[in-house]
Structure formats: structure tokens, C-alpha cells
Amino acid sequence: MKVIERRFNYEVGDRFRFIVFSDVHLGNKLSSLKHFQENLVNRYKNDKDAWFIDLGDCCDMIVAQTGDKRFNPEMVDPRYLAVANPVDRMIEDYCELVAPIKDRIIALTESNHHLEIERRTGTSPTRRIAEKLWGNDYHNRLFGYAGFLVTRFAMNKHIETLVWSLCHGIGSSGKTEGGFKTTLGNDAINYDCDVACYAHNHQLDGWDRIILGVNHSANKVMSKKKVRINSGSYLKGFSDDCSTSYVERSRFKPNALGHMEFNVRLPRTGMETYYVKRMIL
Numbered sequence: 001m002k003v004i005e006r007r008f009n010y011e012v013g014d015r016f017r018f019i020v021f022s023d024v025h026l027g028n029k030l031s032s033l034k035h036f037q038e039n040l041v042n043r044y045k046n047d048k049d050a051w052f053i054d055l056g057d058c059c060d061m062i063v064a065q066t067g068d069k070r071f072n073p074e075m076v077d078p079r080y081l082a083v084a085n086p087v088d089r090m091i092e093d094y095c096e097l098v099a100p101i102k103d104r105i106i107a108l109t110e111s112n113h114h115l116e117i118e119r120r121t122g123t124s125p126t127r128r129i130a131e132k133l134w135g136n137d138y139h140n141r142l143f144g145y146a147g148f149l150v151t152r153f154a155m156n157k158h159i160e161t162l163v164w165s166l167c168h169g170i171g172s173s174g175k176t177e178g179g180f181k182t183t184l185g186n187d188a189i190n191y192d193c194d195v196a197c198y199a200h201n202h203q204l205d206g207w208d209r210i211i212l213g214v215n216h217s218a219n220k221v222m223s224k225k226k227v228r229i230n231s232g233s234y235l236k237g238f239s240d241d242c243s244t245s246y247v248e249r250s251r252f253k254p255n256a257l258g259h260m261e262f263n264v265r266l267p268r269t270g271m272e273t274y275y276v277k278r279m280i281l
């Protein structure tokens with residue numbers, strides 16, 4: 001489990017935005033690249049204070065050639081069907097899709113759809129995407145399935161720190177109302193961090209756990225917040241025709257498309273944070 005540190009210089013009143021996104025599933029017929037491009041890439045590409053955390057499953061990679069029993073030709077974007085190299089093509093297309101923001105993607109995690117290709121073929125799509133996007137600098141941005149990202153905000157000798165726990169995700173109740181919050185919240189307790197981010201279940205949500213403690217002089221109760229983020233997806237769950245997706249088949253909860261925007265403002269002392277759920281219906 002890797003730890004990566006990133007330093008940002010700031011002046012009083014500066015703001016930073018961390019865009020947490022995942023599960024684009026490029027290559028799946030129900031992936032909405034148009035929404036991803038409009039609502040994420042185009043929204044932030046000229047915002048120099050926006051930084052990106054990509055929690056994986058960038059490409060769907062369920063293709064005919066690997067003998068994957070999940071393969072269903074009706075669920076594959078036709079662009080990847082009648083070609084000999086669909087995995088190469090998905091990798092290229094994903095890199096092209098994120099090209100306008102690639103230098104500000106500070107984290108990319110491994111994920112189950114990519115790992116399945118690695119297991120079946122001995123090549124790692126995640127590492128190939130990382131090398132294609134960042135060359136040798138990929139070591140400063142690529143995580144395994146989980147890791148810690150440490151963001152430091154520096155003004156002269158003063159430093160504010162935000163610790164992120166990143167994980168592509170875990171099985172977290174595809175059916176129960178709010179069930180994923182219990183599962184992810186229980187997992188997050190095990191990691192000492194300010195923000196715990198998960199993907200994979202395609203739900204888009206953010207919530208806080210307030211921790212009480214005492215101040216330095218031991219005469220006052222102090223509170224601090226631990227943030228949990230479930231980063232959403234740009235893959236629709238249901239088709240408009242009679243083709244059946246795995247979501248429809250398993251009757252998982254419908255999900256909105258979108259991503260989470262985590263905002264940091266640095267006043268004279270301390271740090272203020274809040275998040276905005278960017279939901280597309």
C-alpha cells in the first residue's frame with residue numbers, strides 16, 4: 001500500500017478543489033462519455049486550482065477475447081466489438097479523454113475490472129494508462145488498489161495537512177437503502193485519515209463522522225470531522241432497450257451519474273473543507 005505526498009503552496013484565502021471520480025467504464029455501451037466530458041473534463045479543464053483523484057475502473061474491459069463469462073455483446077460499445085485489439089483501443093481512448101486534465105490527476109488507483117485483464121492476460125491496463133499519461137512520473141501518481149495520499153498546504157514555514165485514504169472499493173450492499181454507508185464507514189474506522197474515499201459500487205455520496213476529543217489544556221471538548229466519500233460513476237445502470245445489464249439482472253440500486261468535488265479553503269489559520277455532489281440525472 002503506497003503513500004504519496006503532494007505539496008501545494010498557498011496564500012491566505014486560497015482555495016483548492018479535489019475532484020474525486022471513478023468508474024467511467026469506457027467501452028461499456030452504457031458509459032456516458034459525453035456526460036463525463038461535459039461535466040468533468042470541460043468543467044474543470046481551465047480551473048488551475050482543480051486537482052483530480054481517479055479511483056479506477058476507467059475502462060470496462062469486458063471483451064470477447066479473454067473468455068470472460070460476463071461478456072455480453074449487447075453491453076459493449078460497438079467501437080470495441082469488431083476489432084482485434086479492444087483493450088489497446090480502450091486504453092488509448094481513455095488517455096485521450098482525460099488528456100486535457102492529465103497533468104492535474106494526482107492519483108490513480110488499481111481497480112477490479114483492470115485487475116481482471118491483468119489476471120487473464122499478464123498485462124496491466126492501469127500501469128499502461130499511467131505510463132501513457134505521465135511517463136516516468138507515474139510513480140508519483142499511481143497507487144495499488146488502496147493507498148494513502150498526503151496533501152500538504154504550505155505557506156512559508158506553516159503547513160496544513162490533509163490525509164486521504166484511497167481505495168477502489170469493497171462489496172458494499174448493492175440493494176439496501178444506506179447500506180453502503182454502514183459498510184464503508186465501518187471500513188474507514190481502520191484507517192487514520194481525514195478523508196476516506198471509495199468507488200466501485202457506483203453510488204455517489206458524501207457524509208461526515210464527528211469525533212469528539214479534548215483540547216491541549218484539557219478543559220474543553222473539541223470536535224473534528226472525518227469525511228467519507230463514495231465517488232459515483234459515469235456508467236448508467238439500465239439500458240433504454242430490451243438488453244439486460246448486470247445492474248438490471250441483479251436489481252442493484254439505480255445510481256446517478258456524477259462525481260464529488262472536495263473543496264479546501266485556507267484562511268489565516270486552519271483549513272475549511274466542504275464537498276459538493278455533482279449529480280447528473
Ligand SMILES: [Mn+2]
Pocket residue numbers: 057111112113168169199200201
Ligand atoms: Mn469496480
